[in-house]
Amino acid sequence: MSTRREFIGNTGKAMIAGGLVTLAENGDPVMIENKFIHHVYFWLKNAGSKEDRAKLIEGLQKLSKVKTIKTFHIGQPADTNRDVIDRSYAISWFTMFDNAADQASYQVDPIHLKFVEDYSHLWSKVTVYDSVDAK
Template sequence: MSKFVHVVNFWLKKELDATGRAAFVKGVNSLGQIKNLAAFHVGEPAPTDRPVIDRSYDYALVCTFENQEDHDLYQTDPIHDAFRDNCAQYWDKVLIYDSIGIE
């Protein structure tokens, strides 16, 4: 079965101070505690500079799951709910890209 990859890009509020930014980082990193994750990564835009690269976001979250069922469990996990409830105040925009592997 093909892996399921969940990519989330966050654009934080421009007026967000260091305390708010730190709270967001702590919150997004808490998602790594959720069961059923095959891989977990939080990062900032890399210093690559090519015309096709969008570096306008502030943080990226990449979660890999063995299958869509594990992803669906992640979406309803209380840790995920707490992150969304507590940290949505920090961002202006979120874009999500979900994909499954092709064989």
């Protein structure tokens, strides 16, 4: 039986080996490098509709099955209020790819095309922010 500290350490190593999380030995944050970040913000046509929100989340969960996606996050606006924060969107979709080619293949992947076909009627606006390493 391992101690709690050993268990946490081994779990962290397993996550790193699996490519899920990168941690520094001293606990400092580590910059994500050599990845293509694709962050999408959705505004719903029926902004107050819990059903439409749930349907979009369902669609994004299906979309996460695209093979080139390394990690993803489905989010909503945080309860933070400062002048620089835009909380007007309903749902955000964060994905990480190994490179631009993988992201390009995601754009034409049948799962992505089906997502757009089945769920685009829910949103009134979509804004995308793609980014790569600053050099």
